[in-house]
Amino acid sequence: MTKIMEIENLEVVYGVIKALQGISFYIDEGEIVTIIGANGAGKSSTLRAVSGMVRPSSGKIRFKDKDVTNTPSHIIARQGLSHVPEGRGMLTKLTVEENLILATYNRKDHSQVKEDMKNVYDQFPRLSERKRQAAGNLSGGEQQMLAIARALMTGADTLLLDEPSMGLAPLIVQEIFAVIKRINQAGKTILLVEQNAMTALRTANRAYILENGTLLKSGKASDLISDPEVKAAYLGGY
Amino acid sequence: MLKMKQLTQPRVIIFILSLIVLCTLPWVVSSFILRIATGIMMWIGLALSWNMLGGYMGYISFGHGASFGVGAYITGLLMMLLHLPFFVALIISGVITYIFAMIVGYPTLRLSGSYFAIGTWAFAEMMRQLVLVLDTTGGPEGLRLPPMLNDNFFYFVMFGLALLVFLTAYFFFENSDFGLKVKAVREEEVAARTLGLNTTWIKNQVFALSSMFAGIIGGAFAYWITYIHPDSVLGPLIADQMVIMVLLGGIGTLFGPVIGAIVLYVGNQYMLAAWGQSSAYLIILGLAICLVILFLPEGLLSLPRVFKSTTKGAFARLFSPPRKTRI
Numbered sequence: 310m311t312k313i314m315e316i317e318n319l320e321v322v323y324g325v326i327k328a329l330q331g332i333s334f335y336i337d338e339g340e341i342v343t344i345i346g347a348n349g350a351g352k353s354s355t356l357r358a359v360s361g362m363v364r365p366s367s368g369k370i371r372f373k374d375k376d377v378t379n380t381p382s383h384i385i386a387r388q389g390l391s392h393v394p395e396g397r398g399m400l401t402k403l404t405v406e407e408n409l410i411l412a413t414y415n416r417k418d419h420s421q422v423k424e425d426m427k428n429v430y431d432q433f434p435r436l437s438e439r440k441r442q443a444a445g446n447l448s449g450g451e452q453q454m455l456a457i458a459r460a461l462m463t464g465a466d467t468l469l470l471d472e473p474s475m476g477l478a479p480l481i482v483q484e485i486f487a488v489i490k491r492i493n494q495a496g497k498t499i500l501l502v503e504q505n506a507m508t509a510l511r512t513a514n515r516a517y518i519l520e521n522g523t524l525l526k527s528g529k530a531s532d533l534i535s536d537p538e539v540k541a542a543y544l545g546g547y
Numbered sequence: 548m549l550k551m552k553q554l555t556q557p558r559v560i561i562f563i564l565s566l567i568v569l570c571t572l573p574w575v576v577s578s579f580i581l582r583i584a585t586g587i588m589m590w591i592g593l594a595l596s597w598n599m600l601g602g603y604m605g606y607i608s609f610g611h612g613a614s615f616g617v618g619a620y621i622t623g624l625l626m627m628l629l630h631l632p633f634f635v636a637l638i639i640s641g642v643i644t645y646i647f648a649m650i651v652g653y654p655t656l657r658l659s660g661s662y663f664a665i666g667t668w669a670f671a672e673m674m675r676q677l678v679l680v681l682d683t684t685g686g687p688e689g690l691r692l693p694p695m696l697n698d699n700f701f702y703f704v705m706f707g708l709a710l711l712v713f714l715t716a717y718f719f720f721e722n723s724d725f726g727l728k729v730k731a732v733r734e735e736e737v738a739a740r741t742l743g744l745n746t747t748w749i750k751n752q753v754f755a756l757s758s759m760f761a762g763i764i765g766g767a768f769a770y771w772i773t774y775i776h777p778d779s780v781l782g783p784l785i786a787d788q789m790v791i792m793v794l795l796g797g798i799g800t801l802f803g804p805v806i807g808a809i810v811l812y813v814g815n816q817y818m819l820a821a822w823g824q825s826s827a828y829l830i831i832l833g834l835a836i837c838l839v840i841l842f843l844p845e846g847l848l849s850l851p852r853v854f855k856s857t858t859k860g861a862f863a864r865l866f867s868p869p870r871k872t873r874i
């Protein structure tokens with residue numbers, strides 16, 4: 310296994326609030342890794358630091374053997390890392406198609422872009438039906454699909470997903486996680502951040518538990534599911 | 548490349564016909580009307596330039612008048628001090644306002660929303676104060692340019708500039724990859740960056756481009772009016788009017804600024820003729836903003852659509868029980 314991403318002692322500070330107090334983790338190529346934690350644990354801050362959206366106050370981020378700790382976010386995105394932000398980051402007044410096209414502007418493999426676009430529409434038929442609709446008019450589940458489809462259209466090989474299940478009905482959540490599994494099987498590496506611990510642990514290969522800006526536990530997702538402490542704190546005790 | 552098929556589209560034919568009509572205007576209307584038409588052209592250009600920044604990109608600037616004033620003063624100074632020909636001076640002021648906007652944009656574009664509005668307003672005010680105390684600009688005395696009395700000349704200059712800004716808006720903002728990127732910045736800057744767009748670069752370019760057009764138009768205005776003064780070209784009312792014209796016509800659209808500029812400028816001139824220089828215009832202006840924001844957030848351009856849906860709505864309400872008030 311080759312490490313595609315390695316984070317060392319990552320610290321993020323907002324004014325006086327220390328959101329991350331030096332966390333370290335890694336992701337192997339082709340894995341689904343999940344970080345689970347309660348509100349305010351620092352999950353989004355982790356993703357924001359990794360994708361260059363906020364500057365870490367200390368620590369190191371390596372992506373594909375390059376130090377990207379202080380690289381601007383659009384450059385990181387062009388190196389194959391796509392961050393699907395919390396709340397999905399819809400360009401609400403633009404159409405579904407425009408949302409997807411925008412993701413391809415930094416790519417140079419134009420013939421592959423066409424193929425990817427076709428694949429994405431095949432994979433998400435509901436987006437294909439709604440090509441010319443404003444993204445803001447889509448349902449929550451469809452918006453999450455679009456956000457993931459858009460990340461795929463950037464040509465990224467690594468996706469950071471911030472709470473894809475947020476605000477969605479259980480059935481739609483299942484659908485979204487099936488999509489995540491599928492794109493992982495197609496070769497994408499995934500870092501998934503979730504409050505929905507059970508579903509996340511069932512989907513991921515490995516997991517980290519984040520609490521108040523520090524990593525409490527880590528291990529194989531299947532082990533953590535049966536860990537009594539994790540059960541009590543994150544899986545509602547059963 | 549323009550193809551023959553595109554050239555025969557109805558809207559293209561209408562566009563070309565209106566251009567021909569507008570080109571013959573100096574020979575069919577009185578010189579009074581021609582001066583009004585020149586003013587309309589100027590404000591169409593200004594409103595369209597503001598709309599690039601405020602409409603397509605969503606950065607509401609209250610300092611756009613500074614670019615207009617800087618362009619006016621640079622053109623004036625180049626003509627008076629260096630005796631440059633008008634068009635040379637105009638092009639140089641375009642370049643200088645572009646660079647000036649790059650510098651001003653660097654700090655202000657880090658702000659957004661109302662902070663950006665306040666930041667740009669403060670910059671504009673700073674420029675006015677600066678010009679007021681500088682000797683080269685004539686301070687509060689203002690600056691006189693070589694007189695040039697040719698109504699037709701200025702009509703065609705303003706017409707040409709308005710057309711230039713219009714075509715830029717059409718080709719670079721309405722129908723291009725760049726325009727889509729600009730709209731992405733407006734919708735959700737963070738998301739745009741996650742898609743690999745260099746939003747900082749995009750924002751700087753749009754700010755500089757729209758300022759450059761305002762600067763060039765300011766230069767043409769200075770030569771037209773031959774006497775400029777810090778209050779006449781750097782006053783806050785210039786930016787305010789651009790904002791209101793765009794909001795009135797329809798923000799983020801191609802024709803909204805055109806319609807807003809025509810309505811507001813004609814209204815202003817009419818009031819000037821009827822009541823002379825009075826503050827009534829400002830009061831009506833304020834009222835107009837309130838009404839448009841409250842009842843017509845998408846501007847006059849959306850009037851036909853709004854009218855259709857409200858008349859339908861009125862019929863529906865006529866035959867349905869009264870609704871409970873929503874809290």
Ligand SMILES: Nc1ncnc2c1ncn2[C@@H]1O[C@H](COP(=O)(O)OP(=O)(O)OP(=O)(O)O)[C@@H](O)[C@H]1O
Pocket residue numbers: 323324326327328346347348349350351352353354355395504
């Ligand atoms: N922009 C900000 N300014 C100040 N404090 C912030 C900011 N963003 C996050 N924080 C704080 O940092 C801490 C971690 O926030 P973060 O958003 O990373 O948590 P999270 O795990 O994603 O939570 P949630 O599940 O609610 O999304 C919280 O205490 C939060 O209040």
Ligand SMILES: [Mg+2]
Pocket residue numbers: 352353354395471
């Ligand atoms: Mg979060």
